[in-house]
Amino acid sequence: MVEYSSPNTNKPLHLGHVRNNLLGYSVSELLKANGAEVFKVNLVNDRGIHICKSMLAWQKWSNGETPESAGIKGDHLVGKYYVIFDKEYKKEIDALKEAGQTEEEAKKNAALIKEAQAMLLAWEHGDPEVKELWSKMNGWVYDGFAVSYKNLGVDFDKYYYESNTYLLGKDTVEEGLAKGVFFKKEDGSVWIDLTEDGLDQKLVLRADGTSVYITQDLGTAQMKYDDYKMDESIYVVGNEQDYHFKVLFLILQKLGKTWATGLHHLSYGMVDLPNGKMKSREGTVVDADDLVKEMIETAKQKTEALGKINDFSEEEKETLYHNIGLGALKYFLLKVEPKKRLLFDPAESIDFQGNTGPFIQYTHARIKSLLTKAGYSAVTTTADLSISKTELEMIMLLAKYPGEIAIAAKGFSPASLANYLYEVAKMFNKFYHEVPPIIKEEDTEMRQLRLNLSAVVANILKAGMRLLGITVPERM
RNA sequence: GCACCCAUAGCUCAGCUGGAUAGAGCAACGGUUUUCUAAACCGUCGGUCACAGGUUCGAAUCCUGUUGGGUGUACCA
CATH class of the missing domain: 1.10.730.10 (Isoleucyl-tRNA Synthetase; Domain 1)
Structure with a gap:
């Protein structure tokens, strides 16, 4: 299995994603040519605070604009509101700083971010209105991505969505506790100690019982294996996540997953511009x-x-x-x-x-x-x-x-x-x-x-x- | 602080498990078309393989250290 692309649904694809997509596609083809049966999958990050930011900004400032009415590709339209959110958010932060708050305080206290957080909570509670907006805007993004993927000539055998997988992994945490691989702290949070492997202690479940990124990935890894029983699984993900995957694979091995030895992180370097990194929010991206x-x-x-x-x-x-x-x-x-x-x-x-x-x-x-x-x-x-x-x-x-x-x-x-x-x-x-x-x-x-x-x-x-x-x- | 990745010609990059005078492209300069597509071909110029040690008959390649650049080290994803 080759997992690649894995976009967020709050903005259009940029050059970095292009590298990812081309690599994932080509590696899949190479493996096929070398005799393997290959499944290409795309794990879409379709939920979270970043999506809510676009949604909120659209709600406030779009006047109901749609890709059709604006004549803009859906992913670009949503990305436009993500940028607007950030701009307005910064204004609020500046205002609060002038009122005497520190940068950190201002970032937490700004009304917009609180609204976005409230929206995320509403989403998690299944609020129909929020869910509807979420479906609508994600739909626009998928239409846009479909065009980009077609132009790039890449495709997928299956899509996984984080909205379906973000609660996964808690069983795995239970399993790890039972096996003594994980331990629980007084506050109820669950950890693994990897210091003997030269790594750190790592949180795998929050004190309030909710998942973190790695919890989710533990669950998703299990799910993908249950779905396909593949003997090799390649994650095409940028090198800023080297540590994450090192930890993820190590945990799965310690849990005794025999298939964990077939997991690989295809880590690739950032695409830099002459003046440095691409930053979506600052508009220094190559679309x-x-x-x-x-x-x-x-x-x-x-x-x-x-x-x-x-x-x-x-x-x-x-x-x-x-x-x-x-x-x-x-x-x-x-x-x-x-x-x-x-x-x-x-x-x-x-x-x-x-x-x-x-x-x-x-x-x-x-x-x-x-x-x-x-x-x-x-x-x-x-x-x-x-x-x-x-x-x-x-x-x-x-x-x-x-x-x-x-x-x-x-x-x-x-x-x-x-x-x-x-x-x-x-x-x-x-x-x-x-x-x-x-x-x-x-x-x-x-x-x-x-x-x-x-x-x-x-x-x-x-x-x-x-x-x-x-x-x-x-x-x- | 600790961990991981990178460093080869002015620029962008090759160089497989260590093996002979370190290779391309771009840029610069010069040449090749009455001949099958000149998006091509040929030539000139250009390198202390970041630096210092070590292993070896032999190191761009392996080991250690140093410097420089990047990334990570969240009860974010």
């Missing part, structure tokens, strides 16, 4: 939808400038721009080792030349064009031919393809495969340039051999790129 749109637009401009596809229909053109734009974006994000942080400079748009997605796509298109012009059909050559150094090196490189998939799958890392595919494409271009025109080759055996080689390259590029979630065009 996923905007980014995709820009990539497609860039692909369009570059393609039109080259003028090679003037005979394409409008629909074919749109498809091509989409494939190239997303190919550039996906390759850019996937070629870097997941655990490394990634720098994205919006000013320097993603390249289309050199070690890039479009370069590999171009190589594929070029080969397909060659094969078409040559009237290629796959026939094995039998003659004893002498081949060039480049041809030999290329054959050696191509032979490594199955091994590369295994390496990438075992390491949960598309990066090595991405770089391998680049090597293959580069090698082909070198070969293609060195060798005299293949179509005009008079030695039919040699001609066939070179076409066969080219065809193998095209197949590997196509299959390999597919594992990265990238479509290679026939022409570009």
